[in-house]
Amino acid sequence: MAIAQLQVPADRLTAWAGYDGLVQLISVDGQRTVGCPYWDLVADVDALQLRDLYRDMAIVRRIDAEAMALQRQGELALWAPLLGQEAAQVGSARALRPDDFAFTSYREHGVAYCRGVDPVAMLRMWRGNGLSGWDPAAYNIATPAIIVGSQALHATGYALGITLDDAHSAALAYFGDGATSEGDISEALGFASSFGVPVVFFCQNNQWAISEPVRLQSHATIAQRGQGYGIPSVQVDGNDVLAVLAATRLALARAYAGQGPTLIEAVTYRMGPHTTSDDPTRYRSHAEEEEWRAKDPLVRLRALLHNEGLADDEFEQEVAAAAGDTATALRLGVLDLPNPASDALFEHVYAGAHPLLDAERDAYLAYLAESDEVS
Amino acid sequence: MAIAQLQVPADRLTAWAGYDGLVQLISVDGQRTVGCPYWDLVADVDALQLRDLYRDMAIVRRIDAEAMALQRQGELALWAPLLGQEAAQVGSARALRPDDFAFTSYREHGVAYCRGVDPVAMLRMWRGNGLSGWDPAAYNIATPAIIVGSQALHATGYALGITLDDAHSAALAYFGDGATSEGDISEALGFASSFGVPVVFFCQNNQWAISEPVRLQSHATIAQRGQGYGIPSVQVDGNDVLAVLAATRLALARAYAGQGPTLIEAVTYRMGPHTTSDDPTRYRSHAEEEEWRAKDPLVRLRALLHNEGLADDEFEQEVAAAAGDTATALRLGVLDLPNPASDALFEHVYAGAHPLLDAERDAYLAYLAESDEVS
Amino acid sequence: MAVDTPAHTDTATAAATTSTMTLGKALNAGLRQALDDDPKVVLMGEDIGKLGGVFRVTEGLQEDFGDRRVIDTPLAESGMVGTAVGLAMRGYRPVCEIQFDGFVYPAFDQIVSQVAKFRYRNEGRVAMPVTIRVPYGGGIGAVEHHSESPEAYFAHTAGLRVVTPSNAADAHRMIRQSIASDDPVIFFEPKRRYWEKGDVDEHAPLDDMPLHRARVVTEGTDITVVAYGPMVATSLEAAGIGAEEGVSLEVVDLRSLSPIDFETLEASVRKTGRLVVVHEAPVFGGLGAEIAARVTEQCFYSLESPVRRVGGFATPYPAAKLERHFLPDADRILHEVDRCLQP
Amino acid sequence: MAVDTPAHTDTATAAATTSTMTLGKALNAGLRQALDDDPKVVLMGEDIGKLGGVFRVTEGLQEDFGDRRVIDTPLAESGMVGTAVGLAMRGYRPVCEIQFDGFVYPAFDQIVSQVAKFRYRNEGRVAMPVTIRVPYGGGIGAVEHHSESPEAYFAHTAGLRVVTPSNAADAHRMIRQSIASDDPVIFFEPKRRYWEKGDVDEHAPLDDMPLHRARVVTEGTDITVVAYGPMVATSLEAAGIGAEEGVSLEVVDLRSLSPIDFETLEASVRKTGRLVVVHEAPVFGGLGAEIAARVTEQCFYSLESPVRRVGGFATPYPAAKLERHFLPDADRILHEVDRCLQP
Ligand SMILES: Cc1ncc(C[n+]2csc(CCOP(=O)(O)OP(=O)(O)O)c2C)c(N)n1
Ligand SMILES: Cc1ncc(C[n+]2csc(CCOP(=O)(O)OP(=O)(O)O)c2C)c(N)n1
Numbered sequence A, B: 001m002a003i004a005q006l007q008v009p010a011d012r013l014t015a016w017a018g019y020d021g022l023v024q025l026i027s028v029d030g031q032r033t034v035g036c037p038y039w040d041l042v043a044d045v046d047a048l049q050l051r052d053l054y055r056d057m058a059i060v061r062r063i064d065a066e067a068m069a070l071q072r073q074g075e076l077a078l079w080a081p082l083l084g085q086e087a088a089q090v091g092s093a094r095a096l097r098p099d100d101f102a103f104t105s106y107r108e109h110g111v112a113y114c115r116g117v118d119p120v121a122m123l124r125m126w127r128g129n130g131l132s133g134w135d136p137a138a139y140n141i142a143t144p145a146i147i148v149g150s151q152a153l154h155a156t157g158y159a160l161g162i163t164l165d166d167a168h169s170a171a172l173a174y175f176g177d178g179a180t181s182e183g184d185i186s187e188a189l190g191f192a193s194s195f196g197v198p199v200v201f202f203c204q205n206n207q208w209a210i211s212e213p214v215r216l217q218s219h220a221t222i223a224q225r226g227q228g229y230g231i232p233s234v235q236v237d238g239n240d241v242l243a244v245l246a247a248t249r250l251a252l253a254r255a256y257a258g259q260g261p262t263l264i265e266a267v268t269y270r271m272g273p274h275t276t277s278d279d280p281t282r283y284r285s286h287a288e289e290e291e292w293r294a295k296d297p298l299v300r301l302r303a304l305l306h307n308e309g310l311a312d313d314e315f316e317q318e319v320a321a322a323a324g325d326t327a328t329a330l331r332l333g334v335l336d337l338p339n340p341a342s343d344a345l346f347e348h349v350y351a352g353a354h355p356l357l358d359a360e361r362d363a364y365l366a367y368l369a370e371s372d373e374v375s
Numbered sequence C, D: 001m002a003v004d005t006p007a008h009t010d011t012a013t014a015a016a017t018t019s020t021m022t023l024g025k026a027l028n029a030g031l032r033q034a035l036d037d038d039p040k041v042v043l044m045g046e047d048i049g050k051l052g053g054v055f056r057v058t059e060g061l062q063e064d065f066g067d068r069r070v071i072d073t074p075l076a077e078s079g080m081v082g083t084a085v086g087l088a089m090r091g092y093r094p095v096c097e098i099q100f101d102g103f104v105y106p107a108f109d110q111i112v113s114q115v116a117k118f119r120y121r122n123e124g125r126v127a128m129p130v131t132i133r134v135p136y137g138g139g140i141g142a143v144e145h146h147s148e149s150p151e152a153y154f155a156h157t158a159g160l161r162v163v164t165p166s167n168a169a170d171a172h173r174m175i176r177q178s179i180a181s182d183d184p185v186i187f188f189e190p191k192r193r194y195w196e197k198g199d200v201d202e203h204a205p206l207d208d209m210p211l212h213r214a215r216v217v218t219e220g221t222d223i224t225v226v227a228y229g230p231m232v233a234t235s236l237e238a239a240g241i242g243a244e245e246g247v248s249l250e251v252v253d254l255r256s257l258s259p260i261d262f263e264t265l266e267a268s269v270r271k272t273g274r275l276v277v278v279h280e281a282p283v284f285g286g287l288g289a290e291i292a293a294r295v296t297e298q299c300f301y302s303l304e305s306p307v308r309r310v311g312g313f314a315t316p317y318p319a320a321k322l323e324r325h326f327l328p329d330a331d332r333i334l335h336e337v338d339r340c341l342q343p
């Protein structure tokens, strides 16, 4: 269900100068905007593809809802919901080619989905069955980074590798608004700028870092932050899947063409709690939540589809069925995940031999066997 | 020899909007520039004060030269020369009031001098007699920070303390162009911007971080970096003492008035080696060094004084004598510094009692005494 | 920064009674008291204001003391600690909250090169009364980086004090002592014990039990088990089972990890002749090594068997479903006790 | 990044001869060989290009291999190591140079939470063949932060290997082994020994001495002295003096600090019955604690006196004019040897 790749013409790249306004292609009530100089970048997105994007977003939302339910039922230890960020995640991830590589934090389930990761594999970590769930090289997406900001440097290093390989692909680094305060994000921007490597910094400014509003992190926009490093930076409506797709495509095209890093600030909203352990009523108002509910990215795309006669009941039923099937498979798959064997504790610490660890493992397994005999 | 404080009028502050050009008040050939909107900030600097600034710079240069000589003669372990950065250091430090507080790296001997620190105390650390040389609270200047970038956070925290005290003073953080790549500098800019505290970030862009040219750190200017955090930022000619004084005064006035942080990029040049261990011929050209020699900050101020008939032979002799006296006193003082006693090793690790350390000290001193008996 | 008028809580007039509270609440009460006692105390951290911290240890404090005393910082640990250094230079006593153990590493440089060394560098002219609170340890089924036990890194860093309470009363007393200390203190909070209750006398004098003192929690005769933080309860559990099985364990709660109160510990070992050290951190290079090495050196001729160590393995902290294998429990402690007793 | 055409040095055709070179030059030759052997090897660091590093360990390498193989990074250690992680994920073998020991702390988070844990987190699906070179230790009369011995922090971090050569031949061999290792290696270079000469066979096979093996440097009968890195030479000096005085010291060079080759060490201790551990780092919580604890546990009934440790004190590294008090020397080693022999 990959969105076909648009070839961005070379003159379009050199015309890049950072766009001052907020890139928005679909208005809140589902109308195409006029005048925004990003339309050419999604000119190829036809009805079928719009419906694909909607289906992706609906399925991703359903995966998220199912995971929330599983957590509430005690089947997951924790979950970080993406509710409200579907357009930002699907729009950006669908701009990627297979040989691009995504680096994410813990909330980008929608990105993992678009990269082809099985949702059951995504939930494995949250169930506590492992520290991750998939092979990064198989899908070209790293497993989630929990240390806020750390992954932006990994993306920059990976992009340096792309440059050294003389390859034409890109690394995409996802991080949040809160993460922009961490030194690692700044160092990533600095290294990327200095080396001129093909990395796209994709910040989902969802207004909150747990209980901290984005204005606590900085008084300037995140796009301005990028410009301070000489990195072309743009603010997009992160609840508008087409705007996100367009901006990401342009940024990737710059990367492929050897023009270095770009920063995209996708302005969106975390409609749910930070994680299932969080209680947002302690720090934000119902009114604010309502204000953003009106900008729901799925509702907006659905409105566009309806306004343009691209979606009917049949389509909606098809999507609902697909989402339902995914959720059912996810639930079954998660409940079926095998518990790790006790000796898994000692596996994969080192590639080479390690006498100390071997001795510890042998002693512990012997102890376990002995205790089993006793009990 | 403090420069009298100009009261910056309130409307001058609100008119601040970051100046786009390079602030320069004295041209390379020692003429006053016209049209630069910073002249009002040094309108009070009369002949006497100009001569004071020149005397400061000349003495500081002489201290530096004497330290270089002492190092070459084996009397110091190391020295980081400031040659070429006298205007940046004297111009900024002379803008400070006594209750402001300066945080520096290892090269700001000129700042320490202006704060009233005895040059002998400055050299104590470089001779290896101690890890520092003075009481920060006595002069309102911290002892040098060697971990690049670390001190900018200390300045920001100190400025937060000023805010919590409802006081009207400022912290001034000095750092280099290389330091701007460290996460700590970014975090300092972020915290200062978020808290809106009275700190002035003063970056001496001396073009080099050991062997790395400033363009390796970033493709944008350092002033642009500050703007990315919403911090008003300005580039000044760092070899022009009046421009530096003017910009620092404005920044401090903003701080006193509760308008938050400012960043100043002083464009200057490290005319000497990074330290006495360094060999710049490995990485930079003689031509580049010559180019900057023509912009020597002392030569420039001297030219202004001569052009305006403010300096005569008598004055020059007076300055030379003052510098010579300082150098002589410095040399004598340094050679006279008492070697630390062996038990100083164990002093001042903790404020409170510490049985382990006490035991270690007692055992070691007993061992020393025993060995003395034996030998 | 908005100015709130702090609503001081009046503890001075309250009667000196003992009440039962969780370890987390005891910390909250201790912090409250520290804020009350000294206007120079400020709390800093991520989400410590309106949210009250992810463990609610600072709950209600911003409301009562205002956002100039209880400060939400931008999301950056080095920034937080480096800023605390500057505040200390201005005469404040900052108390930083690191949200979880695994997030202390971005601040490692400021802690090791600045907080720890500032006084020494300045030959006693600058004090660094910074307290850094770190919820630590495993056992809560968390995702990666939320169950680390990094105490050995800090204990090996001269200039720092490192302490950890194991119960509510100590939590209340020790957090106030740490804040009052003119030395920097890394204050490790046993997060899985936040909800365990104990009796706290909020008006007990601070100096009846110095911060660096270890405490014999249960007396015993056959063997000493030394633990700290979360492992004290586990060791007490082992002592209980041991008692039923006729083995008498003396449990010592170390409380201070730097310096270590070897006096108390060695007195116990001289009595029992045997020692098992317990911690969650990996055994290799852990604090147990220092304890074993020094006690052996000092009590060599009193020891009837070599000191044994129980702790985590030479692996990163594992996934939640494996942590019960990683974490010492009463059985593993008793297993090592047995090996000491029947060598 | 400019593209230079690398001028490969042709070592394959050179005859296999042994030559005398300094430890620093041996590292340079080893790095050169690694760059030659594997196009995926890249060097990264501050000032490693034109300057050749502040110790000139990378001298001439950028000139010969180009600035795509030998990369000057912006001045940021976390950035350097984090970027190396990404390069490793792309299939490279990055070798980072930290300019001095005291500057490794800003990278601590990326090392401890990323480099060390990546393989484990990803269950073996991602390799992390990153080598981090750190000149360490004192004795060069430097200013603050330039004489640290932080090896215990890294040895206590599961997922890392930690090694340190004490001589030119080992430097040459071990740097190549470290780079070839699929595990991350923290490679500590004894900076004050950079200028000490030794015989190096540049074509010796890599596998004749595994990276994790300790080596008995001098045989002896009365007592074992174990040291590593800069302290091996000091221990050998002590052995020389001891021999004159009729005490026979067996000196073991640990070489690998994680894992530690206890097999070799314990064999020596079983023979001599006594052990002194030497390192520059503060004794409290240092690696010597682990060595003492484990050797005692394993050789309890062979030990005729408790293991003693010689090292730095519980102070930050002091000013240059005090460092001779802080640093172990042959006399202090022999003092502890005496205490072991006449308890
Ligand atoms: C270094 C570090 N510090 C603190 C945390 C705890 N923490 C986890 S998520 C989070 C907020 C992140 O906010 P943001 O970057 O905006 O991402 P979002 O959660 O909104 O997607 C915090 C403080 C962490 N994981 N890592
Ligand atoms: C964290 C850290 N990394 C590396 C160093 C080594 N070092 C000392 S000075 C320096 C260059 C600093 O350049 P810059 O910030 O431009 O200041 P300048 O020396 O030019 O005054 C480096 C890399 C250090 N002191 N601290």
Ligand SMILES: [Mg+2]
Binding pocket: A176, A177, A178, A204, A205, A206, A207, A208, A209, A210
């Ligand atoms: Mg956010």
Ligand SMILES: [Mg+2]
Binding pocket: B176, B177, B178, B204, B205, B206, B207, B208, B209, B210
């Ligand atoms: Mg510089």
